Amino acid sequence: MYLLSLADSVRLRREYFGGIAFDTSTGTTVDVDKAAFNMLSIISINSAVSQEDLIKILRSTGLVSGKNSKAATKVIKRFLELGILRIKPHAVDGNDYSQTFGNDERLLKIPEFTKGWRFGNYLSAPETVHWAITFRCASNCPDCYAKRHLELFSCEMDTRDALRAVDTISEWGVFQLAIGGGEPLLRSDLKDITARASQNGLAVHITTGYDNLDLAIFQKLSGNIKCLQIGVKHDRLMAQPQAETAMLKRIVETSTGAGIQTGANLILSKSSIKNFEPLLDSLVRAGITRITLLRYKPPKDILRWKQENPSVEMMAEFETKLSSNKSSVFGRALLQIIARHHMSF
Numbered sequence: 001m002y003l004l005s006l007a008d009s010v011r012l013r014r015e016y017f018g019g020i021a022f023d024t025s026t027g028t029t030v031d032v033d034k035a036a037f038n039m040l041s042i043i044s045i046n047s048a049v050s051q052e053d054l055i056k057i058l059r060s061t062g063l064v065s066g067k068n069s070k071a072a073t074k075v076i077k078r079f080l081e082l083g084i085l086r087i088k089p090h091a092v093d094g095n096d097y098s099q100t101f102g103n104d105e106r107l108l109k110i111p112e113f114t115k116g117w118r119f120g121n122y123l124s125a126p127e128t129v130h131w132a133i134t135f136r137c138a139s140n141c142p143d144c145y146a147k148r149h150l151e152l153f154s155c156e157m158d159t160r161d162a163l164r165a166v167d168t169i170s171e172w173g174v175f176q177l178a179i180g181g182g183e184p185l186l187r188s189d190l191k192d193i194t195a196r197a198s199q200n201g202l203a204v205h206i207t208t209g210y211d212n213l214d215l216a217i218f219q220k221l222s223g224n225i226k227c228l229q230i231g232v233k234h235d236r237l238m239a240q241p242q243a244e245t246a247m248l249k250r251i252v253e254t255s256t257g258a259g260i261q262t263g264a265n266l267i268l269s270k271s272s273i274k275n276f277e278p279l280l281d282s283l284v285r286a287g288i289t290r291i292t293l294l295r296y297k298p299p300k301d302i303l304r305w306k307q308e309n310p311s312v313e314m315m316a317e318f319e320t321k322l323s324s325n326k327s328s329v330f331g332r333a334l335l336q337i338i339a340r341h342h343m344s345f
C-alpha cells in the first residue's frame with residue numbers, strides 16, 4: 001500500500017469555484033473544483049492518506065458518489081503526474097501509517113473547510129503581484145517603457161514600508177512576487193525584502209537589466225529568490241552577439257551556481273521578431289532555455305514606438321511560425337507557454 005501526500009512546495013488557496021493548487025517550485029497552477037479542493041485539503045491536513053481511505057472519506061462526506069469514484073481516481077492520477085501529489089511509501093520514514101490511518105478512516109481528520117464557500121465570481125487575491133520596486137536605473141535602453149513614467153514617481157518606498165507591503169501581499173494569499181523596476185538590484189535592501197517574501201511563502205522572481213552587475217549579488221540573494229529573469233537587450237545582442245552571449249553566460253552560470261533558476265524576457269518588437277532565430281540561438285548558447293516573450297509596450301520615444309511596434313499581421317505570422325517551427329533551435333529552447341490546468345470530478 002502507498003500513501004498520498006501533498007508535495008511540500010504546494011500551496012492551496014480556497015476560491016469561489018473550489019480552489020487553486022500552486023507549486024512554488026515549478027510554477028504549476030491548477031484550478032480545481034470544490035470536490036477536488038476538498039480532496040487536496042483532506043490529504044494536506046492528514047500529511048499522508050491511502051487512496052482507499054481517501055475515497056472512503058470522500059464518499060462518507062458525500063463529496064463523491066459511487067458513480068464518480070472512478071473520476072476521483074483519475075483526478076488523483078493527474079495530480080500525481082503534475083507533481084501536486086506525491087506517493088509516500090509507508091516504509092520510507094519508518095512510520096507505519098497503515099496502523100494510524102490505513103484501516104480506519106474514522107481516525108482521519110476532516111478539514112472544517114469542506115463546507116461553506118466564498119461568494120462572488122472573483123479571485124480572493126491576485127496570483128502574482130508585479131512590483132516596480134524602484135524606477136532608478138543607470139541604463140538607457142531604447143525600448144524601456146519604465147522611463148516613460150519616470151516623472152510620476154519622485155520617491156520609492158523605504159525599507160520599513162516595503163517589508164509591510166510584502167507582509168500585506170502574503171496575507172492576501174498571493175503566490176508569487178515578481179520584482180522589477182527600474183533596476184531592482186540597485187535597492188540596497190533587496191536582500192531583506194526578498195528574505196521576508198520568501199519566509200512568508202512567496203515565490204520571488206527578480207527581473208534585471210544586468211548592466212554593471214556585481215555577480216556577488218546572487219550569493220547574497222541565494223535562497224530568497226526562485227528565478228532571475230534577464231531583460232534581454234536584443235539590439236545589443238544583435239550588434240555584438242559574441243560578447244553579449246558571453247556576458248549572459250557568465251550571469252547564468254553564477255546565478256545557477258547560487259541555486260537561482262534563470263530565464264530571459266524578450267520583447268517582441270519588429271527587430272526582435274525579424275531576428276528571432278539568431279537571438280534565440282544566442283540565448284540558448286548562453287544557457288537560457290526559459291524564455292518569456294513580452295508584448296512591446298510604448299517606450300518614451302514615440303518615434304521609436306512607431307518604427308518598432310509590430311503590426312497585428314506580423315504578430316499573427318510570428319505566432320503561426322512559433323507553433324509550427326520544429327527547427328533545432330526552437331527545439332532546444334523551452335519557449336514557455338504558461339499552461340493552466342483545470343481539474344474537476
Ligand code: SF4
Pocket residue numbers: 137138139140141143144145146147181182183208209210231
Ligand atoms: S535596464 Fe530595464 S529599467 Fe533600465 S533602462 Fe533598460 S529596460 Fe529600462
